[in-house]
Amino acid sequence: MTATATPPMVEAIGVHKYYGSNLVVKGIDLSVTQGEVMCLLGPSGSGKSTFLRCINHLEKINAGTIRVAGELVGYRQHNDRLHELRDAEIATRRSEIGMVFQQFNLFPHMTVLQNLIEAPVLVRREKAAEARARARTLLERVGLADKADAYPRSLSGGQQQRVAIARALNMRPKLMLFDEPTSALDPELVGEVLDVMRDLAADGMTMIVVTHEIAFAREVADTVTFMDDGVVVESGTPAEVLGNPRHPRTQSFLAKVL
Amino acid sequence: MKRSDPGVLGTHTAADVPEPPKVVPVRRYGQWVTTVVLLVITVLVIRSLLTNPRFQWDIVFSYFLNGQVLDGLVTTIVLTVVAMAVGVVMGVLMALGRESRNPVVSGAAALYIGFFRGTPLLVQLIFWFNLAALYPVLSVGIPFGPTLASGSANTLITPMVAAILGLGLNEGAYMSEIVRAGLQSVDPGQTQAAHALGMRKGQVFRRIVLPQAMRVIIPPTGNETIAMLKTTSLVSVIAIPELLFQVQAIYSRTYQVIPLLITVSLWYLLLTAVLSTGQFYLERHFRRGDLRPAEKPFLARLLARRDPLAQPAERKQV
Numbered sequence: 001m002t003a004t005a006t007p008p009m010v011e012a013i014g015v016h017k018y019y020g021s022n023l024v025v026k027g028i029d030l031s032v033t034q035g036e037v038m039c040l041l042g043p044s045g046s047g048k049s050t051f052l053r054c055i056n057h058l059e060k061i062n063a064g065t066i067r068v069a070g071e072l073v074g075y076r077q078h079n080d081r082l083h084e085l086r087d088a089e090i091a092t093r094r095s096e097i098g099m100v101f102q103q104f105n106l107f108p109h110m111t112v113l114q115n116l117i118e119a120p121v122l123v124r125r126e127k128a129a130e131a132r133a134r135a136r137t138l139l140e141r142v143g144l145a146d147k148a149d150a151y152p153r154s155l156s157g158g159q160q161q162r163v164a165i166a167r168a169l170n171m172r173p174k175l176m177l178f179d180e181p182t183s184a185l186d187p188e189l190v191g192e193v194l195d196v197m198r199d200l201a202a203d204g205m206t207m208i209v210v211t212h213e214i215a216f217a218r219e220v221a222d223t224v225t226f227m228d229d230g231v232v233v234e235s236g237t238p239a240e241v242l243g244n245p246r247h248p249r250t251q252s253f254l255a256k257v258l
Numbered sequence: 259m260k261r262s263d264p265g266v267l268g269t270h271t272a273a274d275v276p277e278p279p280k281v282v283p284v285r286r287y288g289q290w291v292t293t294v295v296l297l298v299i300t301v302l303v304i305r306s307l308l309t310n311p312r313f314q315w316d317i318v319f320s321y322f323l324n325g326q327v328l329d330g331l332v333t334t335i336v337l338t339v340v341a342m343a344v345g346v347v348m349g350v351l352m353a354l355g356r357e358s359r360n361p362v363v364s365g366a367a368a369l370y371i372g373f374f375r376g377t378p379l380l381v382q383l384i385f386w387f388n389l390a391a392l393y394p395v396l397s398v399g400i401p402f403g404p405t406l407a408s409g410s411a412n413t414l415i416t417p418m419v420a421a422i423l424g425l426g427l428n429e430g431a432y433m434s435e436i437v438r439a440g441l442q443s444v445d446p447g448q449t450q451a452a453h454a455l456g457m458r459k460g461q462v463f464r465r466i467v468l469p470q471a472m473r474v475i476i477p478p479t480g481n482e483t484i485a486m487l488k489t490t491s492l493v494s495v496i497a498i499p500e501l502l503f504q505v506q507a508i509y510s511r512t513y514q515v516i517p518l519l520i521t522v523s524l525w526y527l528l529l530t531a532v533l534s535t536g537q538f539y540l541e542r543h544f545r546r547g548d549l550r551p552a553e554k555p556f557l558a559r560l561l562a563r564r565d566p567l568a569q570p571a572e573r574k575q576v
Contacts (some may be wrong), residue, residue, distance in 0.1 A: 058450055087459055095456020108547045109469050119455035122465065151547040153537035164451075171455060 007070035009175055009206045014064035017050055024050050026230035027064070032208060032223070037201045039217035040210045041241075042227035043253060048210045049179050055208070056097045056177060057090055057135045068097060069174060095123050098168030102126060102180040104160040106152035112139065112163050113148040116170045124171070131170065138166040140252070142196050158189030162196050169200075176200065178209040214257055218242050225252045286499060317517040321508065322524070330504030331525055337421060337500060340485050344426025349433025356438055367434070374431035378411040380492055380498045383426055386420035387496040421493040429486060436478045440471035480537035484530050 010032040025047045032038050034058055040048040047086035053059045055066055057074040066073045074090055075082040076178050085093075116135035118128045139145050142162040152160055168176060177199065182190040194216050201207055201220050211217060217224050218238045225235040226247070235245045245251045321327055355367030365417060374382070390411035397408030415423075446468050452462040496505035505518040512518075 056454055058453060083362075091453070091456045091458045093456075094454060097454070099451075099454035101447060101451060101454075104449050105447040106443070106453075107466055107470075109449065109544075110547070118465065119452075119457060122461055123456040153547060168455070 006034065007067065008032060009036070009069055010208065011067045012051075012055075012064065013066075015051065015054060016063035017047070017054060017059060017063050018062050019028050019050075022229055025054070025061075028227075028230075028232055029157060030225060030232060032206060034206055035204045036222045037205075037209065037220055037222040038062060038225060039224045039238075040208065040218070040225050040227060041212070041217060041253070042233075043216070046227045047230040049226045052210050053176050055175075056094050056099055057149065058099075058254070061123050068093070095119070096174050097169055098171060098176040099171035100161070100168055100176070100178045100181045102159070102183050104152070104164045104184070106160055106164055106167070108152050111149050111151055112144070112155075115152065115163060116167050119167075119171055135166070135170050138169055139163075141199070142166050143192070156189060157185045158192045161193045165193075165196055165200070174206065176205055176207045178207065178211070180210050180212070182211065182213060189235045212257065214242065214254070226253065228253070272388065294472065306410060312516065313520065314514065314517040318520045318524070319513050321505070321518060321521045326504045326508060327501070327525070328523065330499055330501040333498065333500040333531070334487070334490050337425065337493065337498070338483070338487045339431055339480070339545055340422050341425035341490070344422060345429025345433045345482070345486070346479070348427060348430025349437045352430060352434035354439060357441065371431045374428050379424065379428050379489065380495070381497055383421065383424035383493060386415065386424045387417060389420070391572035415529050417493075417496050417498050420496060421490075421498050425486065425493070428483065430547070433479070436475055436482070437471070440473075440475035441467060443474045444470045469544070473541075473548075476537065476541050476544055480533065483537075484533050487529055488526055495550050504546065 005055040008031045008207070010030070012028050012030045015025055016023065024051040028047075028051055041222050042048050050059060054061045055068065055073065058073065071093065072082070073093065074085055076085055076159060077083075095228075106112075107118065110118065113132065113135055114140065117126075117131040118228065120134075121128050136145065136148065139148055142165060144159060144162055144166070146160065147155060152163065155163065165181075165252060184195065190213070194213065197207070197209070197216070198220055203220040209217075209221070221238050224230070224238050226233045226241055226245070226249075228249050233246065233249050234241055241250065242254065245254055333572075339537055352367045352370055355363050358367070371561050393449045396411050396414050397405045399405035399407075448466050448470065449462055452466045457465070461542045490500055491502040493500060494506065497503070497508075501522050505522050509518045
């Protein structure tokens with residue numbers, strides 16, 4: 001083992017994933033450096049959400065490796081064997097990766113503030129007062145300081161998603177995963193969520209965003225990766241992939257959505 | 259009329275709301291007939307209660323606070339509480355067992371539920387009571403190895419222990435299905451979000467899944483508790499001095515069968531009313547975060563003014 005420069009934040013090599021007998025991710029190689037914003041585009045069913053969920057081990061991969069900040073996800077390597085990690089160890093690694101879901105998945109029986117401090121207090125054993133102070137700052141940042149004591153069901157979709165982002169950020173993650181964060185929103189609410197994500201990207205957060213918002217990808221992404229049928233078709237800067245796609249499948253996809 | 263936001267209901271002040279149009283409600287003749295019939299029946303029942311001397315109300319109430327009856331009452335309450343506690347604990351364990359990835363565990367849980375739901379409770383009670391006939395000596399030890407401690411089944415399984423085992427283990431089988439339905443009612447996205455935040459399985463269950471499942475679990479559990487209160491009367495057959503057993507002991511001496519049965523019935527009704535009230539507050543507690551209006555109690559509905567233009571019950575944030 002030689003000491004190398006800082007490893008990429010996410011490094012996937014030959015990732016395969018089956019659902020039953022159905023191969024949905026067919027060998028993905030991909031690398032995201034610290035501070036990079038990568039947008040994953042592609043038709044639905046192309047395996048992008050599944051791949052995203054493999055990164056924090058919500059789905060187990062069937063072949064290949066994924067490393068986050070140089071560490072294997074879900075396994076420990078010993079000689080040439082992989083040992084499954086215990087639930088507690090997996091949980092610890094997951095706690096450093098924030099995730100935002102299409103359906104928000106806020107905890108409906110807790111207020112907004114309780115949603116934000118639940119994991120820091122329970123998982124990180126932080127003092128409630130500390131977590132609460134940081135939570136209020138985050139709520140201010142996403143423009144919802146006045147909603148701290150509201151219950152999630154009383155909020156609009158856009159507000160709920162902004163709370164969900166703040167909830168993930170309150171764990172101070174080194175990587176944020178977004179799984180179609182605006183797909184369940186009314187069109188007029190998409191903008192407020194993208195604004196928060198834009199702000200986060202400008203702040204230097206490493207982000208992987210599965211999205212259908214081409215305009216957002218063009219403006220914010222450092223890298224755009226186009227996936228189809230479980231493989232990466234092409235990857236590059238927004239100007240390359242969106243402005244001058246080389247692969248016919250990318251061209252036909254962009255022709256339909258633009 | 260100024261309306262800044264015409265799309266949103268409930269934002270304008272009272273002065274903005276126009277006079278309601280005159281609306282003639284639909285005449286529901288069927289409901290009137292039903293109401294009259296029910297009122298007549300009610301009057302007849304009350305008259306009979308007051309005029310039939312064989313109810314012997316004086317005797318009913320003279321035994322209401324009788325020492326022997328109150329002793330039985332305490333035993334009934336203790337049995338209900340302990341048996342339900344055993345039932346809830348077994349129910350949660352068996353529900354988790356059923357959902358286990360390990361087929362041996364889920365099979366064992368299914369077997370437990372199948373056995374205790376598949377045989378009559380009365381048979382189970384008598385079985386536990388007579389356990390000594392099957393296993394005269396009960397012992398604790400290493401399987402296939404030495405015995406560490408042992409005792410006679412007759413002294414270990416007292417009638418009270420038999421009653422608690424019989425009622426509690428049987429209840430566990432029913433509770434496990436209630437708990438399982440509750441756990442399945444929680445959106446899988448909740449578990450995923452909690453895992454993604456780094457919470458462990460136990461934490462996800464305790465903090466996220468169970469509190470949300472409680473909304474589904476509480477109402478049928480309230481039902482089960484009320485049923486259990488009355489089912490404890492079954493253990494009178496194995497000579498547990500609970501409420502029914504005590505009044506049977508009294509009326510076998512005095513032959514005042516009907517008034518004493520009314521005495522116990524009144525006690526059961528009273529306890530059931532107390533339990534229902536408790537259930538109401540428990541349900542309200544676990545509704546927090548839910549914006550749908552809670553169901554109003556019976557009296558409030560009876561006294562509510564019939565207003566055809568009434569707004570649906572206002573959204574109240576609990």
